[in-house]
Amino acid sequence: MGVLELLLETGFWVATVRMATPLLFGTLGELICERAGVLNLGIEGIMAAGCMGGWCWVYLGGSLWGAVGFAAAVGAALGLVHALLTVRLGLSQHVTGLGITMLASALSSFAFRMLLPKATTPPKITPFAAMDIPGLGSIPFLGPVLFGQTPLTLLALAALAVTAWVLYRTPAGLALRMAGENPMAVESQGLSVHAIRTAAVMAGSALMAVGGAFLTLAAFDAYYIGMVNGRGWICIALVVFASWRPGKALLGALLFAAFDAVQMRVQQQAGLAIPYQVYLMMPYVFSIVALVVMSRRAAYPAALLVPFRKGER
Secondary structure, rough: HHHHHHHOHHHHHHHHHHHHHHHHHHHHHHHHHHHHHOOOOOOHHHHHHHHHHHHHHHHHHHHHHHHHHHHHHHHHHHHHHHHHHHHHHOOOOHHHHHHHHHHHHHHHHHHHHHHOOOOOEEEEEOOOOOOOOOOOOOOOHHHHHHHOOOHHHHHHHHHHHHHHHHHHOOHHHHHHHHHHHHHHHHOOOOOOOOHHHHHHHHHHHHHHHHHHHHHHHHHOEOOOOOOOOOOOHHHHHHHHHHHOOOHHHHHHHHHHHHHHHHHHHHHHHHOOOOOHHHHHHHHHHHHHHHHHHHHHOOOOOOOOOOOOOOOOO
């Protein structure tokens, strides 16, 4: 099958949109944090905690949507810890974020082992099923690609629209963007930079955790240690690729997911002629090239990584 034929295949784009969903959640979450001036390197661990939290909720008898809410709450709690250390105390955002990643990843694995100490095979749950919307699902190409997904994919697209609207059409979004560009201007208006940044980190971390929960509640039906598999770090790169804009974040998530889907198809067709590690490397190499090309003129938030101390000039 040629590349052009593959790109015209409906099944390929169904897989691409599905694989892009957790990346879109994570990228939007990181984008919100960085727009407010806080780099959140805890994203990998927060997504892992969302995976575990969502799966655990359903495994213990809870509903799927309840699991989504619980995962978001876990992410917001980890975001609050990150904000208290970086926003309130002004500690290094790099070190704190990596600490959150290690803490959340280790706690997720520990909780799984404590819950199922003798399990050799991860127990399965009943995940979200693909939607079957009368009329919409029968639309050529768009129907199966968009409306044949699980509800969490539509939730990710809704989160994209809401994030863009809040950032660019509301006073709250303006205040958030200014907290990452010129926090002194925010303070001069009588607003709390600390409160805005803390709320942004908590909201962004909640979205990251929901992206992680997608893996156990929609993409798979079980929890595996290490299943986030670097998606959090990819989301950080996609924020730069998107130039800190929600619309381009969707493009970046789809681009990386398409590269990943291509390598899977090529790997299946080529067999063992080439080591499989080469195919696994392909989406990352292509994404790095795209990142270099698209982000050369990207303007990052001026106050990103800069701690704010009230009253200091």
